[in-house]
Amino acid sequence: MxxxxxxxxxxxxxxxxWPEILGTARMKTLDHEVVLHQLIKxxxxxxxxxxxxxxxxxxxxxxxxxxxxxxxxxxxxxxALVKQLHDLQFIDTAQNVVFVGGPGxxxxxxxxxxxxxxxxxxxxxxxxxxxxGACKCAGA
Numbered sequence: 471m472x473x474x475x476x477x478x479x480x481x482x483x484x485x486x487x488w489p490e491i492l493g494t495a496r497m498k499t500l501d502h503e504v505v506l507h508q509l510i511k512x513x514x515x516x517x518x519x520x521x522x523x524x525x526x527x528x529x530x531x532x533x534x535x536x537x538x539x540x541x542x543x544x545x546x547x548x549x550a551l552v553k554q555l556h557d558l559q560f561i562d563t564a565q566n567v568v569f570v571g572g573p574g575x576x577x578x579x580x581x582x583x584x585x586x587x588x589x590x591x592x593x594x595x596x597x598x599x600x601x602x603g604a605c606k607c608a609g610a
Contacts, residue, residue, distance in 0.1 A: 473485045473488055473489075476488060481513055482513075482516060483512045483513035483514070483515060483516025483517060484509045484510075484512055484513045486512070486516065487508070487509060487512035487513075488509070491505060491508050491509060491512070492505075494508075537552070537553065537556065537580075540552075540576060540580070541576075545571075545575050545576040546575075547571075547575075547576070547580070552580055555567055555580075567581075569581050
């Protein structure tokens with residue numbers, strides 16, 4: 471088996487893990503089933519990473535920003551409420567969050583942070599951005 475052969479089959483995770491797994495297998499005299507299992511795990515992990523990267527790109531999230539640089543006074547939002555929302559507890563209680571405000575008030579900045587920092591919200595919730603008011607949280 472060669473790295474080029476794995477790559478030609480689009481098994482890039484296996485190809486990148488092959489030298490390390492092969493070295494370990496030779497040193498520890500691992501069974502072929504164990505080696506195959508490790509290769510499959512490597513491929514699965516690589517595909518999950520690529521999938522997440524694709525989903526983040528497809529979602530067109532802006533550059534990563536966090537709350538450290540956010541100016542709460544300028545945006546006129548409740549800092550304690552926003553920090554509470556960033557804990558993502560509203561997902562566990564099946565609540566919706568809607569950020570409402572005019573252009574340049576920080577809706578996107580506030581709405582994107584939780585999804586970057588935690589896999590918790592994937593496939594369970596989405597943010598809805600509207601123009602015209604202040605930051606609010608509404609129950610589902």
